[in-house]
Amino acid sequence: MDIRKWGKGMIWVNGHNLGKYWSIGLQQTIYLPAEWLKKEKNEMVVLELIKPQQKVLSSLSKPILNELR
Numbered sequence: 001m002d003i004r005k006w007g008k009g010m011i012w013v014n015g016h017n018l019g020k021y022w023s024i025g026l027q028q029t030i031y032l033p034a035e036w037l038k039k040e041k042n043e044m045v046v047l048e049l050i051k052p053q054q055k056v057l058s059s060l061s062k063p064i065l066n067e068l069r
Helices: none
Strands: 008-013 016-022 044-048
Touching: none
Parallel strands: none
Antiparallel strands: 008 016, 008 044
8 A cells, every 4th residue: 555645544454454654754655465355345444643645545566665755
């Protein structure tokens, strides 16, 4: 999941905690294991503590590892 334009918070998918994020850190993506996804409908809960620049979470085919903000 691409979290580059999000502030500070936590993300859950289908009851699984993906983790926390904070825009002042180096983390730009959060890994979502395919095993946690359902074939039909999936539920995503985002606890955002700071107003994000963007209100849409995007998926990525690979993580962002060597890019600085």
